[in-house]
Amino acid sequence: MEQVFNFSAGPAMLPEPVLAQAKDELQNWRGLGTSVMEVSHRGKDFMEIAAKAEQDLRDLLAIPTNYKVLFCQGGARAQFAAVPLNLLGQKTQADYMDGGFWAHSAVEEALKYGQPRVTDITCERDGKRAIVPASQWQLDSNSAYVHFCPNETIDGIEIRDLPTTDLPIVADMSSNILSRPIDVSRYGVIYAGAQKNIGPAGLAIAIVRDDLLDRAHTMTPSVLHYKTLFEKESMFNTPPTFAWYLSGLVFEWLKAQGGLSAMQAHNESKAALLYQAIDSSDFYRNQVHSDNRSQMNVPFQLADAKLDALFLEQAEAAGMRALKGHRAVGGMRASIYNAMPKAGVEALVAFMQEFERTHG
Amino acid sequence: MEQVFNFSAGPAMLPEPVLAQAKDELQNWRGLGTSVMEVSHRGKDFMEIAAKAEQDLRDLLAIPTNYKVLFCQGGARAQFAAVPLNLLGQKTQADYMDGGFWAHSAVEEALKYGQPRVTDITCERDGKRAIVPASQWQLDSNSAYVHFCPNETIDGIEIRDLPTTDLPIVADMSSNILSRPIDVSRYGVIYAGAQKNIGPAGLAIAIVRDDLLDRAHTMTPSVLHYKTLFEKESMFNTPPTFAWYLSGLVFEWLKAQGGLSAMQAHNESKAALLYQAIDSSDFYRNQVHSDNRSQMNVPFQLADAKLDALFLEQAEAAGMRALKGHRAVGGMRASIYNAMPKAGVEALVAFMQEFERTHG
Numbered sequence: 001m002e003q004v005f006n007f008s009a010g011p012a013m014l015p016e017p018v019l020a021q022a023k024d025e026l027q028n029w030r031g032l033g034t035s036v037m038e039v040s041h042r043g044k045d046f047m048e049i050a051a052k053a054e055q056d057l058r059d060l061l062a063i064p065t066n067y068k069v070l071f072c073q074g075g076a077r078a079q080f081a082a083v084p085l086n087l088l089g090q091k092t093q094a095d096y097m098d099g100g101f102w103a104h105s106a107v108e109e110a111l112k113y114g115q116p117r118v119t120d121i122t123c124e125r126d127g128k129r130a131i132v133p134a135s136q137w138q139l140d141s142n143s144a145y146v147h148f149c150p151n152e153t154i155d156g157i158e159i160r161d162l163p164t165t166d167l168p169i170v171a172d173m174s175s176n177i178l179s180r181p182i183d184v185s186r187y188g189v190i191y192a193g194a195q196k197n198i199g200p201a202g203l204a205i206a207i208v209r210d211d212l213l214d215r216a217h218t219m220t221p222s223v224l225h226y227k228t229l230f231e232k233e234s235m236f237n238t239p240p241t242f243a244w245y246l247s248g249l250v251f252e253w254l255k256a257q258g259g260l261s262a263m264q265a266h267n268e269s270k271a272a273l274l275y276q277a278i279d280s281s282d283f284y285r286n287q288v289h290s291d292n293r294s295q296m297n298v299p300f301q302l303a304d305a306k307l308d309a310l311f312l313e314q315a316e317a318a319g320m321r322a323l324k325g326h327r328a329v330g331g332m333r334a335s336i337y338n339a340m341p342k343a344g345v346e347a348l349v350a351f352m353q354e355f356e357r358t359h360g
Numbered sequence: 361m362e363q364v365f366n367f368s369a370g371p372a373m374l375p376e377p378v379l380a381q382a383k384d385e386l387q388n389w390r391g392l393g394t395s396v397m398e399v400s401h402r403g404k405d406f407m408e409i410a411a412k413a414e415q416d417l418r419d420l421l422a423i424p425t426n427y428k429v430l431f432c433q434g435g436a437r438a439q440f441a442a443v444p445l446n447l448l449g450q451k452t453q454a455d456y457m458d459g460g461f462w463a464h465s466a467v468e469e470a471l472k473y474g475q476p477r478v479t480d481i482t483c484e485r486d487g488k489r490a491i492v493p494a495s496q497w498q499l500d501s502n503s504a505y506v507h508f509c510p511n512e513t514i515d516g517i518e519i520r521d522l523p524t525t526d527l528p529i530v531a532d533m534s535s536n537i538l539s540r541p542i543d544v545s546r547y548g549v550i551y552a553g554a555q556k557n558i559g560p561a562g563l564a565i566a567i568v569r570d571d572l573l574d575r576a577h578t579m580t581p582s583v584l585h586y587k588t589l590f591e592k593e594s595m596f597n598t599p600p601t602f603a604w605y606l607s608g609l610v611f612e613w614l615k616a617q618g619g620l621s622a623m624q625a626h627n628e629s630k631a632a633l634l635y636q637a638i639d640s641s642d643f644y645r646n647q648v649h650s651d652n653r654s655q656m657n658v659p660f661q662l663a664d665a666k667l668d669a670l671f672l673e674q675a676e677a678a679g680m681r682a683l684k685g686h687r688a689v690g691g692m693r694a695s696i697y698n699a700m701p702k703a704g705v706e707a708l709v710a711f712m713q714e715f716e717r718t719h720g
Binding site for chain 2: 009012030034039040043073075112200246
């Protein structure tokens with residue numbers, strides 16, 4: 001089989017050794033003669049790997065002990081409801097910083113439960129798309145929390161700074177969690193759908209500061225209720241055991257790679273290579289200011305959009321999959337999460353240069 | 361590897377050919393060079409198998425066209441909230457028929473959203489545990505719907521009849537869906553967590569009559585909102601793609617076995633064999649009346665409970681896994697869903713007879 005590089009924005013590629021192990025033991029896990037999918041979530045064997053997955057995640061992110069880690073279902077979309085349901089408490093308002101499609105989607109869901117105070121934080125800088133620095137965000141002390149999305153997959157925009165505020169900071173890290181070290185203690189809640197940097201779709205992780213566990217609205221469904229999930233060890237409902245197991249393998253793989261500092265270097269190096277290839281050419285362009293360029297999702301346009309279809313067709317033939325950009329932005333998008341090897345980006349850059357040479 | 365039979369109540373065993381296929385193509389699905397877990401849920405390839413899975417399920421259950429099929433997350437527990445949130449409408453009350461642990465758990469969640477009118481439908485018949493016939497259930501026309509759980513996994517109790525009523529009938533079929541043909545047109549909503557007769561944990565299926573789609577409470581989280589899920593083809597949030605794919609393989613397998621009539625015969629034959637072994641011995645007993653004995657979950661007790669640990673230990677050594685009964689009932693429980701081959705029940709019966717011979 002030819003080497004294939006999968007640039008899907010999500011569900012995205014998983015580390016090859018993780019899939020290889022999952023395949024190897026798919027019908028006989030731990031010598032039990034059954035699949036990990038077929039055992040009780042409350043049995044000794046599964047509880048063991050569930051606990052290890054949580055501990056490995058805690059180690060990777062250096063999660064303080066006063067934060068609970070919840071393994072949830074429903075993806076980040078479910079958290080769009082869970083956050084206001086769990087955190088508004090006696091308040092009715094929360095600050096929502098709107099930097100793109102996903103931040104805005106969280107606003108729409110929050111409207112069901114309170115008054116999101118929405119601030120557009122997009123701006124133009126040096127003729128490029130950028131984000132207002134977090135130090136300039138205007139927050140309201142009447143808000144129950146401030147919500148933002150530090151990486152917008154569609155726009156290829158990343159926010160790497162944090163506001164200084166007494167409000168609990170809530171971040172949808174679906175598309176950049178585990179891509180570099182962060183200071184968890186500065187957040188109230190971090191959540192992420194698994195299908196980019198954690199594991200397969202169908203799992204979401206919420207990291208919740210313990211003082212925020214117990215202010216949920218009485219109508220919060222139990223499966224979204226942070227305190228219930230914590231008290232039941234994320235097993236109030238039968239968890240997505242295979243996704244949990246596979247995420248645990250990803251966490252092990254991340255530790256073996258050297259943890260998040262190593263990932264940061266890996267991701268910076270990949271992103272630099274690709275942005276450099278774009279910037280050094282008039283044939284390709286990226287419209288995001290370097291301050292806010294995403295290291296996970298790199299959208300780029302061809303100067304001549306009539307070549308888009310041919311580019312995608314030839315890229316596909318060369319083993320580079322899922323490069324089509326989101327329709328809102330057009331052109332191409334290369335998602336280069338943790339699991340994308342540098343060789344994948346090198347192959348893409350070589351392909352782009354050859355395509356420019358023959359069609360430029 | 362010795363032959364292993366896994367009697368887990370759920371997550372439960374999957375058909376061997378399904379797991380074998382999943383293993384075979386885990387790293388190279390459809391020759392794409394990627395896993396099915398790594399492709400976009402909105403891409404052509406996944407959309408194709410998602411649609412086929414729905415159609416195969418429709419074929420198997422003969423689902424009328426005025427019923428929508430939703431692929432959800434959060435398991436049956438999420439549906440415990442979704443049902444009142446979506447169906448109460450202008451009413452505040454619903455009938456809940458309480459026949460065991462799971463029916464009762466649905467009541468507890470419904471209390472968040474309205475007034476469940478709870479009726480205990482358990483009874484004693486001929487000195488055995490039984491359920492009041494559905495024809496005698498007292499329902500209230502002020503209720504928005506009537507909810508019941510037709511198979512209680514812990515108690516090993518199954519309800520095979522339905523009330524005659526104008527209320528929408530809502531059934532939690534998590535543990536007996538697809539075990540035999542049913543008349544879907546008699547229900548308002550059927551839902552089921554996947555991890556027993558459908559596929560791996562992390563997926564739930566809801567079959568919703570279309571006139572019930574549009575009466576949701578304004579605070580219904582979008583991920584639980586039937587109309588939203590229907591309008592977005594169950595892809596409002598990124599669906600659990602691997603679980604959906606694997607469920608599709610299970611549906612194909614069920615069709616290849618001859619569909620639900622064949623399954624009914626298969627399940628009746630397995631259950632008869634096991635109950636007969638229990639009834640023909642004073643060493644084992646089952647306390648459920650034959651009217652309501654579950655064909656999916658067969659709890660049984662040893663006359664001498666001091667032998668329980670030895671029974672489990674020797675069963676385990678003989679390759680019969682996960683036979684320990686729920687702590688609420690004690691003793692043993694053999695869950696024999698669709699995927700359990702008759703050979704598994706024959707092996708269990710042979711083991712039980714040998715154990716009785718040596719310890720009776």
